[in-house]
Amino acid sequence: MNMLDQTWYPVARADELTMRHVFQGQLHGVELALWRSDIGRVNAWENRCPHRSVRFTLGVNTGEKLRCQYHGWQYRSGDGRCTLIPAMSEVAPPSSLCARTFAATQVNGFVWVNLAAEDKASAEMTFLPSFEPLPLALRSLTFNASLDTVAAGLARYADGDRDALSGTSQVQRNDVEINLSWQTPSGERQVRFWLQPADEFKTIVHGSANLLGMGEPEALRWHNGLLTTLRRYVESRESPLARLPSAKPATSPRLIPIVQSTAQDSQLDGRTIIRTIVAERWNTAEEIAGFKLALPDGEHLDFEAGAHLDVHTPNGLVRQYSLVNAPDERDHLVIGVKLEPASRGGSRSLHESLQVGDSLTVSAPKNHFRLVPDVGGVLIAGGIGITPILAMSTALQHAGLPYALHYFTRSKEHVAFTDRLAGLDGLKLHTGLAVDATRDEVDRALREIGSDGHIYVCGPRPLIDLVCERASSIGIASAHVHFELFANEVSHDTDQPFRVRLQASGTEFVVPAGVSLADALKAHGIAVDTSCEQGVCGTCRIAVIDGDPEHRDVYLNEDEKQSRRCLMPCVSRSRSELLVLDL
Amino acid sequence: MITLYDYELSGNCYKLRLFMNMLGLDYQKVGIEFFPGKEHKSDDFLALNPLGQLPVLDDDGFVLRDAQAILSYLAARYDTSGHWYPTGNAQSLGEVNMWLAFADGITGTASAARLHDLLRYELDADKARAGAHLLFRVLDEQLWFSERENAGWICRGDHPTIADIACFPYVMLSDEGGISLIDYPALRRWTDRIKRLPGFIVMSGVFETSL
């Protein structure tokens, strides 16, 4: 049996993943922590926290996150990213810190997992066995025997029915699916089993049956009795492949190393830097410039509506801008930049200096403003806040989910991206409204929302406050109101930029303030292995030929630090203007 | 005043600490150094319980040993609702007692394996673990049907009984005896249910769940 064969297996009945529970499962020797978030998303993770490998099943499902019992680290539903490390509660966890997730889906009352699907998006499209359960969902039963032994045993299932007419039993096996039928005086009994290979010596039998002359409770007990009896027979056979429940498990759990992203991966995350080229620029509205940024050759990014980038402005600052992209636009980036007069000039330098053909360094997309999956919503944008909202509305329209977009601007001239707005059916434009009128429109918009719906708002602080307050006053749960505030101040710029020279090639570049040396190296195509990204673990260590490193790690000992011959690029920088690296 | 002769790491003593907290009963604890001092085999303690076992409860001079017996006493004496130990209904009472005896079987298997693994007691640990697995299969089946037909407690009815309290600790600590609960999903869901009961408290090795 191939370790990670490309197959979907049932791992639990859907109703076994109860509210705020963490289900312990197993497939091909890999232990799984299966849990459902409060909004219904199913997660299948390797049962091991990446911090110190303690089982996730000891931890707690908070409804949105899985919290590891050992140190309270929290991992979010969906992509499994770590979102909180209580021992360092003020610092964002490294983006590489992630539970090992597997593709999981819920179909026809069962949870299915595919261990081999690295890329969940493509996994969704991989062929799922087409199966129809019969009307009655049976209690799943664990057999301490190999899959083939269990399959052979199940062929005799009908023997347990005293009413079975002899010679009428039919068995059909299709890999892990087994179909049985036999005749009784009251009619035909049918049972359909799916086998889950938990490990080499353990198989879980999931089944369904037709109801024939029995009520559901009685039928469940009857089938459970048959299967339990059959299990006694299968497990007690003199067979090297069958085992009784005993002290030690036959095999220790199989471990899959938590995959860390390296420079070689094309999987870019929020800490990686990308050099784009300005392909187009235009005035999309009064004071708002649109930029279309081309990605390096053949690059293609994965992000969701609501994402934003860090943009390194021509005058050396770093500013955040949301992506306007529609769901099918992933080979270039579109942003809208508003000219902010009362700021340090980041937006001004973009407006005044950035021309078509220039290169612009940006981070890979990050997202703190995601759409809740599978539900519609009311979206409210004020001014430049339209940028993420436009992407999100487009995504909802593409997904066929109900939405209404309310876009408030000062005047018609301030309406941005009119060509994209023209394609949106759910758009309601409000221009030139005074405060009272705005509040009335917001009230009207909020009242249209269904009980499941969510509200997304982006724009100036007063608009966000207004929407939150009005939503609360009509009883909408705060967990259903999502907002993103554009702060004009940036995170700290206290770092000094410095120059780096790579000895082998002679290449020189600047590491700007706010960008780590490791990320800058990766952006210039140098493979740097990173892990903790906090200067603790020693993975990223590189050799220094000349210059004065500014050590910010806790890994190197005093001698190593004073030798100035090495440093940890994930956190450390340079005191000298130039740092020459042995790379 | 109720006095509990207690050892923190004992699952049997925890049954009473847990139940008394759920009933809101005041009591005082006398710590007995089960390990390494073997104080439960000291002359003083044997005078209290000639079997040399914990827990022992003393309620104003009325002394009882055996966790299950003590649970039934506390419930009959102090539980005004009558839910925890339904003495008024013969069938329900019989059912609870059947599962109290089952809990004793869990002590003899899962707890024995834990004593072997943790405190190096000399006994056949493999046999103890195999025995625990057979019991857990039975309990998992009971709970799976109870989730459908009743409220998901061990016995019939909408309310947990002392049978649930009696079975809980050594199920919850079974990992420490090398017994995984991975094959018993209904059992695992039941432990969440117990943890959410008002008045639930932990012991070393047991953690709270989300509400």
Add this chain to the structure above:
Amino acid sequence: MQIEAAVWNEWYPVAVVEDLKDGFQHRTSVLGYEIDYGRDAEGTFIAHLADGSGKPCRTQTRYHTHWVSLGTPDDSFFELPEFDEADRRILGSGSMKVHVSGLRVIENFLDMAHFPYVHTGLLGEEPHTDVAPYRVEHDVKHDEIYANGCKFYQPMAAATATNGIEAEYVYRVTRPFVSILYKTSPPQPTRRDAICLFVQPLDEEWCIAHVVLVYIDETTSDRDLRLFQQNIFGQDLMILTNHVPRTLPLDPKFEVPTRADAMSAAYRRWLHDKGVVYGTYRAA
């Protein structure tokens, strides 16, 4: 398996002095080898291999503990001067077996970040979860590592505590399987109490944690000191039993540390630099 010198030529605890009675023999394992040990009728501690050869092991009794070695350790034994102070309470708190590599038990002992989640209400509680930066130092002369200047808010730091305090800790690792924690002594705040963790590796995935307390305390009974310590250890036990793998990975990409884990990262690096392999995770 061939066990590396750094682990083979070491002393390992098999019993705390008060847990043995003169004239009785016991069986245990060290590094996968079965040995018989005990004190004879005169009180001399002896041990030998239980493989039929009867070959004697080197023995030593020090720090309230009986130690054996299967190899040829040098004469240096780490210094614990607190044991010589006349007013100290010295007692074992109960040696417990755990199904995990002894190296993981040491690492758990060095960690504060788990206090609010595993020792809730005693050694830590929310929202006081942040671990303030501390200093990791390498005593090169003795090849020992220290975490100095550790601070953590503790609601009930000891059996005698009546309110929460900001506890001050120093952690010290003297050997791969030996660590000592020093904390401010409540009755005499200029001195420190010590909790010694002497780990006996039975094999790569099982160990016995022998805990010896070296306290300044005139009021608390032995029993109460032990019960408090066992309570703490019992809370760690469920976590320790649930590591997958049970052995300690030294590859920093297999398990990801944070700044709060500086001491445990230093411990893993120190093990790696010493060439320790026994009890560590090696992928198949």
